[in-house]
Amino acid sequence: MVGCQRGGVTAGSSASPSRVQTVASDNGRLIFQTGRNRDGKQIVAAEPPLRPSCEACHGANGAGGIHRPGGAVSADLRHDALVVGQKHPYNLALLERAVTTGVDNDGQLLNPVMPHWRVSQRDLHDVATYVLTRLK
Numbered sequence: 241m242v243g244c245q246r247g248g249v250t251a252g253s254s255a256s257p258s259r260v261q262t263v264a265s266d267n268g269r270l271i272f273q274t275g276r277n278r279d280g281k282q283i284v285a286a287e288p289p290l291r292p293s294c295e296a297c298h299g300a301n302g303a304g305g306i307h308r309p310g311g312a313v314s315a316d317l318r319h320d321a322l323v324v325g326q327k328h329p330y331n332l333a334l335l336e337r338a339v340t341t342g343v344d345n346d347g348q349l350l351n352p353v354m355p356h357w358r359v360s361q362r363d364l365h366d367v368a369t370y371v372l373t374r375l376k
């Protein structure tokens with residue numbers, strides 16, 4: 241899948257597929273919870289974000305509902321909200337687009353309090369995968 245390669249894992253690498261999977265999901269969780277990737281690097285956005293991590297705005301379980309300046313309320317990122325009953329359910333590509341450009345699954349611009357993140361392809365893939373598969 242395009243956009244799904246993980247840097248540093250080359251053909252013939254000794255890392256087993258399951259090991260790679262574990263590292264990737266750990267990285268997604270770290271970014272969501274702490275705003276730092278597994279190399280300890282703070283994620284950044286186009287404009288300085290009001291909070292450093294996804295969790296700081298969306299809550300530890302991704303349930304959202306946290307009020308932010310200017311009347312913005314953070315979105316619920318759990319499966320029932322992003323996928324179930326949506327006209328255009330979020331998938332990985334739509335989620336990655338929302339995280340980087342603030343365009344939602346229906347093509348609407350989100351409130352700019354939701355940062356437009358500038359992260360590596362690996363970090364984007366990992367955090368989007370975490371949101372889609374781990375927040376219940």
Ligand code: HEC
Pocket residue numbers: 271272289290291292293294295296297298308312313314315316317322335338339344345349350351352353354355357367368371
């Ligand atoms: C400064 C607070 C803040 C931070 C930090 C933040 N968000 Fe958001 N996010 C919001 C708000 C507020 C909304 C709702 C915007 C709206 O309603 O238009 C939102 C919406 C979203 C949406 C759209 C959901 C939908 O229903 O369409 C996704 C996906 C999302 N955020 C993912 C993330 C991820 C992943 C991170 C971390 C990389 C993150 N957010 C960090 C505030 C934040």
